[in-house]
Amino acid sequence: MAEPPFGLLAELTHRCPLSCGYCSNPVELVRREAELGTARWCEVFDQARALGVLQVHLSGGEPLARGDLPELVEHAAGLGCYVNLVTSGLGLTARRLADLAARGVDHVQLSVQDARPGEADLIAGARAFDHKLAAAGLVRELGLPLTVNAVLHRLNLDRVDGIIALAERMGAQRLELANTQYYGWALRNRAALLPRPDQLARAAEVVAAARERLAGRMELVHVVADYHEAHPKPCMHGWGARQLTVAPDGDVLPCPAAGVIPDLGVENVRDRPLADIWHHSRAFNAFRGFDWMREPCRGCPRKELDFGGCRCQAFQLTGDAANTDPVCSLSPHRAEVDRVLALEPEPAAPVRRGFGR
Amino acid sequence: MSAVDVVPRLRPGVKRSYDEVRRCHVVLFPEGVLVLNETAAAVVGLCDGRNSVRDIAARLAAEFDGVRVADVVELVGRLAERRVVELRG
Numbered sequence: 001m002a003e004p005p006f007g008l009l010a011e012l013t014h015r016c017p018l019s020c021g022y023c024s025n026p027v028e029l030v031r032r033e034a035e036l037g038t039a040r041w042c043e044v045f046d047q048a049r050a051l052g053v054l055q056v057h058l059s060g061g062e063p064l065a066r067g068d069l070p071e072l073v074e075h076a077a078g079l080g081c082y083v084n085l086v087t088s089g090l091g092l093t094a095r096r097l098a099d100l101a102a103r104g105v106d107h108v109q110l111s112v113q114d115a116r117p118g119e120a121d122l123i124a125g126a127r128a129f130d131h132k133l134a135a136a137g138l139v140r141e142l143g144l145p146l147t148v149n150a151v152l153h154r155l156n157l158d159r160v161d162g163i164i165a166l167a168e169r170m171g172a173q174r175l176e177l178a179n180t181q182y183y184g185w186a187l188r189n190r191a192a193l194l195p196r197p198d199q200l201a202r203a204a205e206v207v208a209a210a211r212e213r214l215a216g217r218m219e220l221v222h223v224v225a226d227y228h229e230a231h232p233k234p235c236m237h238g239w240g241a242r243q244l245t246v247a248p249d250g251d252v253l254p255c256p257a258a259g260v261i262p263d264l265g266v267e268n269v270r271d272r273p274l275a276d277i278w279h280h281s282r283a284f285n286a287f288r289g290f291d292w293m294r295e296p297c298r299g300c301p302r303k304e305l306d307f308g309g310c311r312c313q314a315f316q317l318t319g320d321a322a323n324t325d326p327v328c329s330l331s332p333h334r335a336e337v338d339r340v341l342a343l344e345p346e347p348a349a350p351v352r353r354g355f356g357r
Numbered sequence: 358m359s360a361v362d363v364v365p366r367l368r369p370g371v372k373r374s375y376d377e378v379r380r381c382h383v384v385l386f387p388e389g390v391l392v393l394n395e396t397a398a399a400v401v402g403l404c405d406g407r408n409s410v411r412d413i414a415a416r417l418a419a420e421f422d423g424v425r426v427a428d429v430v431e432l433v434g435r436l437a438e439r440r441v442v443e444l445r446g
């Protein structure tokens with residue numbers, strides 16, 4: 001049997017007041033009517049804890065769009081789980097945050113779009129920048145640990161120094177500088193988001209210098225742009241290995257993007273207990289371990305490090321999820337990634353992520 | 358200053374807990390979960406910002422057989438690397 005998971009990514013809703021063109025949410029967003037109710041989510045948390053989950057990431061869409069968020073926080077925390085609120089910060093008031101903290105939120109991850117209000121709000125599709133500054137202030141006042149997350153792409157990469165300064169000003173313990181991963185809306189907008197190699201090189205220098213300067217004060221996590229690398233990322237630390245995702249409608253996925261892989265046999269918490277899905281479903285066993293691998297991964301010593309990369313990326317770029325992640329220089333499909341990188345940059349703005357509110 | 362005089366403390370946002378499912382002590386923090394053996398759990402329990410590594414080793418020696426200061430130094434070092442504890446002089 002597989003080892004039990006440590007983490008649950010609970011995508012409480014796909015509704016969101018922002019519409020970031022880089023959003024990794026699926027292009028087919030789950031509508032409000034199809035969302036799990038409060039009691040069902042609490043049951044999901046019960047089953048997740050019994051299965052071994054110790055960390056619950058409340059995310060979405062915008063988790064604050066769920067009116068029952070306080071109850072959900074209280075329930076997950078009451079089970080002894082570490083509760084991480086992953087939020088855009090919109091809708092966070094002093095009263096709401098104090099209530100959420102009292103009910104057991106352990107950590108807040110706040111996203112920012114750019115270093116300056118104008119550019120940031122353009123990407124977010126709403127007046128968001130000032131709300132985020134205020135939200136960070138509230139988190140700090142309550143003494144909760146704060147991670148700031150900024151998704152990097154061609155339109156903001158040249159201001160990475162400003163983004164670092166913003167996170168400092170916000171009082172973050174940790175800053176995640178995550179180059180865009182091309183799933184969902186981000187894949188659709190890839191041509192407008194793909195950075196130039198010179199931008200990446202300069203940003204890497206800025207980040208390295210900042211890491212030294214900020215040592216002991218703010219931790220800097222840099223997620224590299226995998227299209228530009230020679231080897232893939234160790235996606236999810238292996239399929240069905242450490243974490244599971246429950247989508248707003250109760251679909252249980254090995255990762256938030258896995259819904260794109262056809263005929264995976266995705267199952268729903270309304271139909272089957274979570275533990276059964278984790279251990280016995282076709283979806284979770286499809287790419288577990290190493291037996292499913294083909295060459296060049298099968299005989300490659302790096303497979304223990306990167307697990308052959310990302311199954312969703314393999315499907316999206318090669319049409320077969322069991323292929324080696326095509327960003328790998330050893331993949332026979334690497335040429336497809338190089339072709340994309342060689343395309344003329346798209347001057348048009350990215351399309352907005354779908355429905356809000 | 359020597360490694361045994363260092364005073365470790367759990368970082369803000371780090372929680373100790375017991376996992377009934379795995380039947381072991383764990384620490385929970387923003388980046389993940391660390392599963393602890395009995396000695397490591399005892400060490401983490403003493404990382405309160407008052408005990409030095411020397412104090413922790415002495416307290417442990419009273420409780421467990423064969424505790425060596427060097428092992429505690431190494432363990433605290435690893436906990437600091439995983440950002441579970443922060444170290445003060």
Ligand SMILES: C[S@@+](CC[C@H](N)C(=O)[O-])C[C@H]1O[C@@H](n2cnc3c(N)ncnc32)[C@H](O)[C@@H]1O
Nearest residue numbers: 022023024060061086087088111149180181186
């Ligand atoms: C999908 S969002 C949902 C929570 C909330 N709306 C927010 O933006 O923080 C979860 C996290 O993923 C990050 N994210 C979104 N799209 C991404 C992408 N294409 N690549 C990498 N990270 C992404 C966001 O910045 C956020 O930290």
Ligand code: SF4
Nearest residue numbers: 016018020023061088
């Ligand atoms: S649109 Fe932006 S704020 Fe909304 S879920 Fe996506 S990344 Fe988060």
Ligand code: SF4
Nearest residue numbers: 297300302303308328
């Ligand atoms: S061949 Fe497979 S295992 Fe080897 S580096 Fe490439 S993706 Fe990783």
